[in-house]
Structure formats: structure tokens, C-alpha cells
Amino acid sequence: MGGATGIRTRKKHPDKALSVLGIRAIEKPGRYADGNGLYLKVDVSGAKRWELRTVVRGKRCDIGLGGLKAVSLAEAREQARKYRAMARNDEDPLAEKRRARKVVPTFRVAAETVHEEHAKAWKNAKHADQWINTLKTYAYPALGDRRVDQIDTPEILKALSPIWLTKQETARRVRQRIGTVLDWAKAAGFRSGNNPVEEISKALPRQSDRKGHHAALPYVEVPTFVQHLRGEDATIPDLAFEFLILTAARTGEVLEAKWDEIDLEQAAWTIPAARMKAGREHRVPLAPRCIELLNQVKLFAAGSGFVFPGRSGKKPMSNMALLMSMRRMNSAYTVHGFRSAFRDWASERTNFAREICEAALAHIVKDKTEAAYRRGDLFEKRRELMATWAAFVGGHVASITTLRSLG
Template structure:
């Protein structure tokens, strides 16, 4: 039988050992690599299998020979008791990792998850207004209540504390806030920061506590009757301000506020009288070509001398505020919304013209609800829409202001 080694190594031998494995006895080995790096290893037999467990670095700054032997002796006792040192170490590492993860989750706040979600997804959102609304509503209504709370601890009571004070008075805002809270909490669950049901879920949960929005006053877009639009346009043209021209342009093109305020000269072909809104800025996510009436072209020609990238810039910004046209309507004491003029255009087209439904709907860039019809419709009915928008411009100017000219804007006053 081979002789068992016992204390075969000395400190000097450890220092001068050549690359390879050097036994000290009792399962303790010194490993020396070609690089000169040295480490201690304890080899043991358990359940008929030979296994190695590292003890740490050897040599200067590492574990001494004496300490390595002490560590070996402790592990030998465990092996004799049927304990696998490697499994024990792995179990300890797993428990430490779990504890660290639990501590990290406990520190993960609702605000941190929300900001991470916004940062990861805002590039896919269609416009700046949507991004701003996400941040503003969370900062104003949600963060003061539960922004700094661990996201794992948020429950129904926290959600209701936010929603109940505004559910009746601000139903549209409250509904959107609830949806945003639900989205953030879903994201938190997907990342492993919380478990269980979503306390902001509407169906089968919040719906059992708060009345549905259909029973509340809903925020419709109040429209001006189309019969009143020509007189309004005449008064609007008396105001030589950027906001007034922008609003007139919105009405003449039957477009949305965000589409006009975000419009740049790169989208406009004045020679062909065409404005092309890219898919990234359209609600339906599809490019929309808009034929410009002669009046709409006049407005753009008046704005061009300003030399800004956007069609309708502000004094100290690239574009007008989203509230500029709404505030103008208030100053003119008109009780309707900017978006409501699209309804006026649609009513006029239906009641006063013979244009087909699909021409009118395409002028508004509405999505075709019928999938079969959408599949067969390849064109955008542009020539027919050009005649429609020219007729609309003529109608809007039939209050005696048909020959009105636009004075060049000297400043971007609202």
C-alpha cells in the first residue's frame, strides 16, 4: 500500500513548489499553475465519488500552510458526518443570493419601476404629448402617494387613495392613471419585483369598487356646428398671430392638433400643395398625404419667412404649446375644442356634399373598420380628397372673407 502523507509540505516547499499538484496528506493539496499562481484544495471521497473543494489562495497574502491544514481538518469532520462541503457551500451561496435579491426587491420602489418602464418604452410612443402625460400624471397624482413605497407592498388601498378623489371630477384622467398604474405593476411582476394579482386591475377588481366611466360625465370633444364655422373663420382671420394661423390650418386640413404642431417643412411640398405626415406621427401608424387648399398654402407661405424647422413655431420654442390653440378659443369665448372642428368637417361633408363615405373618412385618416374592405382598398383617393378639401376651404371662406390674405408673420406671438 502507498504510504499516507502527513505534513509532507513545509512553508519553504510551498514557496518553491513547481507547477503541479503537491500532496500534504489527509486530502490537502497545493496546486501550482504554470503562471505561478498557487491555491489550496481539499480532496475528499463521499458516496464513492472523489471531489475537490477549493480553500483559497496560497503563498504570500493568501492562506498559510497551517491555516490550510486547519480548514482541511474541519472539512474532514463534515465529510465523516456525511456532509458534502461542496453542496454546503453551494447552498450557502444560493441562500446569500436569495437574501441579496430579496433585499434588492425590498428597495425597488414604484417610482423606480415606473421610470424604468417609461425609459424602455417611450421611444415607441407616437408623440411627445403622450410621453409628457405619462410623466406628468405619475408625478402629480401617483408618486406623492406611493412613489417611494416598495413596489412589492403596493395594494388596493394605495390605488384607491389615488383614484377615489378624482374619479368623479376627472374621470378621463383618473381612468388613464389607473391604466398606467396597472401597466407599471405588471412590468414589476414580469421583472420579479412583486407577486400576486394586480391591485389596479379594472375587470373583476376596481370595477367592483368604483363606478364605470360610462356612468360618469365623459370628456367628449365639443364641436362647433358646421353652420357657424364660416363666421368663426372670418373672426379668426382678423388675428394676425401664429396660434390663429395654426388653428385655421388645423380646420382647413381637418387634422389633429399634434399632427399640425409637430409638422416640419421637410413634410411639405408647396409646389404640389401636399403635406405628408409620416406614420410615426399618425394615430393609426400609417403615412397620411393631405392635399392643401390654396388658403392652406397661403398660410404656410406666410410662416416660411420665420425660417424655423416647424411650420408653426413659438417665440422661444421650436413649436407652439399644445394649449396655444385651446387658449385662443377661450380668449375668443368659443365653447368648443380644437379637435371638435374635425366633427364639424365630417358633419358638413355628410350633409352638404355628395362625396362618398370612404373619401370623407380617408380625409380624416380614420382606420377602416372592415378588414375585408381595408384589404381591397390600395389607394388613398387623393384626387377626390383634393376636391373635397378645396370645397371645404371655399365653404369656410363663404362669410365674406373669401379674398382675405394672410399677412407675413413678424413674430411668433400666440
């Protein structure tokens, strides 16, 4: 028709009422329709933004699509089309928008978040450092920069395979810690479905049987070992090591001991709950030899709050100092194993009741009924036990009066 009269008619596009040039020219505040519920809103300030008006599950809904500077006309139309299609299919565009806006963290960020949240409940800083450092060393190379919603069995396999057979205990800890991070990610809404760590063992080779206990020096050899620790040139690590053996305490409990926990007059050491594995305060009776060791160490550690300080005096001595003592004596046993040596000695060479020996090691009573009725800590009975142990360790066998008949 236009060709016959020479007049060119303009084809209307009711669903594309706006144009890029037209938008630039708009200055007056108001709402400008593009069609199919898409509007350009101009604020009094001059800011321009997109809005879709549609019906979601029978209810009118206005959905913001972003500002004009970030979202072009074509992008706004495409997003509006997507949301309208979702609404027709009885889906919720607003829920989809919230999911898209949520920033999913990388494994590195998630791990550090979990570490920060959990560290408040951990008993000591050393464990907290080990927790995150194992992930930094063994998990971050394969998982660190991946979003937590993109991690599956292949990525975890890549992280664990290099250490699964060569560093078995470490690998198991890394696996457990990766699982903790992914559990947190699911709870926080960043993941869905099962935790892939639960299935990873099927893809890994079978590890050799675990060693159930720390390698312990046979108790009959403990007196000889202690004799090597003693001498005119005894150092703080030597004194700490003997103190650890005589008290049957854990390494961290001894190394982090402070003078305000020691009562020399009462010959008692009270370890606060925060440093105990069981999470409750533990009193340790100190044999006379322990008091001698404490008086000796005072000469080395004057001015420090720690009983066994490091070189600076501001921090406790490192557990490497005790390990070096073991190596110096060419011992293949572990420091922690002296607790086992003490327990074996108590069982085989004395008549002390089992509950007294277990209390000396600060073990929790597993029987709930027994635990409910046991109110005391058997302190005085433990004092006798530890004095007997100190006599044995010192080689004073003749003074031990509680030996069991082995015939």
C-alpha cells in the same frame, strides 16, 4: 467528577467549534469547520467567508453565506440552520438565496423604467411626458416610495380616491398606467399574484357617464368662426388655427408640421408615420387657401424648420396658443372638435363617399377585407373634398357644386 479530583474538565461543543476570538487569530489559508456543515474559508489574501456544505434534493451543494466582515459567527450559524431546515423539507436554499438577493424596486423606479422602455415606441415626446407626469403628480405621493411587491388595493385606492370624481378622465389614465407598471413588475419577477388594479373599480364610487366626443362647434357656425380668425392683425396662432380647420388634421400634426413636409408646387402636405395616430404616412391635399396661409406664415417664421414655430423658433408652437384663441372668442368648444364639424358637414351637405371622408380624417379602415383591397389613398378625390370644404369655410357657398339635395 472534576469536583472530586479538583480537575476542571472542558465541555465539548462539536457544533460550535469556532469562537469569535479563535476566528480573529486564524491567519493560515484553509477551511475551518464549525460543525453541521458550516465552514469558515480563509483565502490566500486573508479574506474570510462563510460556506455551508449540505445536501439539497440528493445532491451535495456548497452555499456561500457571505464574508466575515458582513456576517458574524452567530448570523452564519442561524443562516446555516435555516438552509439546513429547508433542505430537509425538500426546498431549495439556493433559490431562496437568489430571491433574497434580488432588490425589489420602488414604484417610482419601476415607473421610470417602464417609461424609458415604452417611450421608444410612442409616437411623440408630448405623450411620453404626459405618461410619466400623471404618475408623478397623482400616483407618487401614495405609491412612489413603496416597493412594488408591497402595493395592494389600499395603496391604489389612496392614490385614486382624491381625483376619481373630480378629474375622471385623468383618474382613469392614472389607473391604467399604475396597472401597466405593476404588470411589468410581475413580468420582471418582482411581484406575484393578480394585479390589484383589476379589482380597484369595485372599491371606487361610480363615475358619471363619459362624454363620448370632443365638444364640436356646429359646422354651420364654422365660417363665422374663421372670419374672426382672419384680419390684418392675424397672428401665427390664428393662421395655424385656420390651417388646422381647413385640413381637418389633429392638433399635434399641425403644430409639429415642418417645411420639409410641405410641397407647395404639388399643394400637398405629407405627415410622417411617426406623427400619425395610425402609425402610417398620411398625405393631405392643400386647398388654395392653405397655400395662402403658408405664404403668410413664412413672413413670421423665417428661418425656422417648423411651419408654426414658438417664440424661439426652435420648438413648435404650444397647443395652449390655440386654446387661448378659443377662450378669446368665448367658445365652449374644443380644438379637436373641428374634425367632427368637418365630418358632420361632409355627411350632411355633400355627396362625397364615406370612404373619402374617412380617408380625409386619416381613419383606419376597420373592415379587414375592405382594408386588404384598398391600395390607394384616394388623394385626388380628397383634394376635391378639401377644396369644397375650404369654399364652405370661406363663405363661398355658391361655388360648391356637390351639395346634396335636402328636400
